[in-house]
Amino acid sequence: MDIKLVSSSNKKKVIDLGNGVKIGDGEFTIIAGPCAVENYEQLEATAKFLNKLGVNVLRGGAFKPRTSPYSFQGLGFQGLKYLRDVGKKYNMKVISEIMDPRDVERAYDLVDVYQVGSRNMQNYSLLKELGNVDKPVMLKRGMTATVNEWLMAAEYIALEGNDNIILCERGIRTFENYTRNTLDLTVVPIVKSLSKLPIIVDPSHGTGMRELVATMARASVVVSADGIMVEVHPSPDNALSDGFQSLDFSMMNELINQVDILKKYMNELE
Amino acid sequence: MDIKLVSSSNKKKVIDLGNGVKIGDGEFTIIAGPCAVENYEQLEATAKFLNKLGVNVLRGGAFKPRTSPYSFQGLGFQGLKYLRDVGKKYNMKVISEIMDPRDVERAYDLVDVYQVGSRNMQNYSLLKELGNVDKPVMLKRGMTATVNEWLMAAEYIALEGNDNIILCERGIRTFENYTRNTLDLTVVPIVKSLSKLPIIVDPSHGTGMRELVATMARASVVVSADGIMVEVHPSPDNALSDGFQSLDFSMMNELINQVDILKKYMNELE
């Protein structure tokens, strides 16, 4: 069976986060922040820096899906509250992952965009719950999901009534073990031809290596993605999770510069 | 980090379902029934047949995780009630998949074993909820999960207090497209060397072709699996889901005969 509600036979969807922040309107949105919210200070310092660079969507994980139960699991709702507070302070929209359908309602006032992680792309209870709220959902691609499986997961959300969905490519599992995942940029034009939904790229998880993030961010602009989501940390080597793929402030600054130059190209191309 | 509670450094776990039905005690357990509970009559006819063959664990899906929201989604709690009623009538233990942590408590009186499906192997909210009940859990391997990721998922359940866990190999995703999945029988001796938990094999999902099920069931005996889970339907070609991989009664009868012969071999070998 085919997708219906999220198919490209419908009008292109622009996701409005409020305060003039939109995803899918032709602008290239940069979402950035730490992999995990570790404490208020870490988050605040990151947001302060990003805000100066013009970034207006802040990410930060509070519920962390970790392979091992002995790894850092995130700060939970306390982390979401830090996110909300810091977001307000710097007038940034905030996004964070929710894993449990029971947390959707409680998190409603704490996030501007709900994120569904790769492991939960086919967690249908969660998808249905998110289909019943009136806030945007960012749906990450499953680790080995095909485009069809991914769009069908989006259809689950839309069918409940909420088609404010942003897709996020974050790399797929391949036999290449030099990188954490293999970023599939070809999926961007494919999704745009098949679906009405905007799509952003996560080059941090998609590569798992900070020295590759800026290069793949540039490529994301050029394949006409609607934005990127990037992990940034004040001190990546001391991060509680995924520090190896997090940019420090200096690298993030350089990334923004490169992306800005490329945006000019995209304008010239049109 | 390594597994602790479910590692083979602990005493081998035998899962006691009550009424003398045990998994992991050296016997080869056969779990069988329809992919989905479609109605009372279908389930009752299947159970009646299986019961005569000596099968004492009945499977039947009530919550069906389907790629498309437009596919048959199962009967939900009504399906679980049919399962409970039919199980009682034929004195069979029953197993069914739960996908939502909010359903765990309500399903408590309706199932003897909770099943976690492949798509939910890393649904940590669900795993933790199941770690807090005192009923066995069957944890299916994720579609591309490594052994380590799978055992770590079991560790999540055990860490909450419930180590009554049965692992179930159901095939992994590979490039071979002739079969639905590639059944990985080597994982059986590997799991037995690494973990205290019993492991059963699902040759129905593992192959996706009914004509291959009996052959792979035989092989499952020989690699020392603790049992198999097989899909059986009174009329596979009319099944609402996965009929192509379901056995009819005659094929199921033949499978049991073959397995019985092989069990003699296993006794001779020891």
Place this chain on the structure above:
Amino acid sequence: MDIKLVSSSNKKKVIDLGNGVKIGDGEFTIIAGPCAVENYEQLEATAKFLNKLGVNVLRGGAFKPRTSPYSFQGLGFQGLKYLRDVGKKYNMKVISEIMDPRDVERAYDLVDVYQVGSRNMQNYSLLKELGNVDKPVMLKRGMTATVNEWLMAAEYIALEGNDNIILCERGIRTFENYTRNTLDLTVVPIVKSLSKLPIIVDPSHGTGMRELVATMARASVVVSADGIMVEVHPSPDNALSDGFQSLDFSMMNELINQVDILKKYMNELE
């Protein structure tokens, strides 16, 4: 396009190696020997042992396809000569891998079966050259080859005139990294339904761990493979290649005992 010459619409093929050694006639053939021929003494000791156990096909690599050019590359034609000499001494048939079409003619008097390795499954120049000799060819499955691609490779050989082809399943590449490859036993009944060619299983490469070889050899009998190919070394820990997956003599002895018991089962089943 479909296979023609090697399809199951033709009469089942029995490969006659001479001296009464046949593959595909209903017997379960055991091919064994070292991964690589290292010197005369190593090979002679292995053959002497295997011969006592009733094994009558000896394997030994002379041209070794290694990922790194700095790894041991094999003894080349000198290795094939040792193989021929030892085979004659113990009246065993011999099989070895050829990688270069220019070596086919020169190796003609030195081997009884030419082996095509996984990396060369689609080396069409080599396949065509082997299609023009009147000796059997064992065609190993490519690392990520589908059944169709594999049978098409066999068709290349047959189309040149030589349909004395034995297929060999040796494990496919998957995301499971605990084992070297994932042995796909389901392919045995599939190949038997699609093709007239016999198929044997290589549990040594298929698992890459010596402690798993006997278990998967047992399973190979039960899925009706026509035989197995196993790596045996007088002193596996000192082997020049793949020692970790080679059996010592004691393990090989035990494997033969287990296989013999299972053969009785197969007779009972028919």
Place this chain on the structure above:
Amino acid sequence: MDIKLVSSSNKKKVIDLGNGVKIGDGEFTIIAGPCAVENYEQLEATAKFLNKLGVNVLRGGAFKPRTSPYSFQGLGFQGLKYLRDVGKKYNMKVISEIMDPRDVERAYDLVDVYQVGSRNMQNYSLLKELGNVDKPVMLKRGMTATVNEWLMAAEYIALEGNDNIILCERGIRTFENYTRNTLDLTVVPIVKSLSKLPIIVDPSHGTGMRELVATMARASVVVSADGIMVEVHPSPDNALSDGFQSLDFSMMNELINQVDILKKYMNELE
């Protein structure tokens, strides 16, 4: 073991094809032409068109590695002669795939760059033969090869004495079946950090869909690839092989325009 001769610890390699055509000198080289040489007229028309656009390296397959022996196998040496003649007429350098080590010498005067296809990345006899000629070799990545396996294959060539090697990313096999392969652009910066060799991208095989080729060509510029190889055909829908991924002249024209705009960006970035 690690790569030595092709590692980035050596001086960056620039491949000089003569007549001022260089790969790896900071320019972005466009190689283009039909998948297969079908006849003189088809090739001549393509070259005439490409030459006007400034393309100075012409591709065209004469030996076609096809999964089925019943598919069009190419014109062989006659195809290489057409390639040579047309190349001379338009003063273009020519590249074509060789599959058999016995053809290397005979093809010496017919090609400017030998191509090794994906299926032959680990055909060590062929690699060694090409290591002994004094012409450049383009080594395509194997369908599921890791970066390490790929660079090790290059090392085989270099170890024989020829380090005039161009790497070519052409997509890897993944579970995504919407595209023929998954183009792995991240491998470009990785290869540049690990190896001294230049790398070009093949977006035609890498996507298998003509409508995606220009987008991925643009992205190839931005990740700092040394060039692209693109399939172009006067009448793609009538091509004897891979027409679905071949550009017609109008699409090729547009691709060149887009690439030219991006090159300006790359200059601005440096």
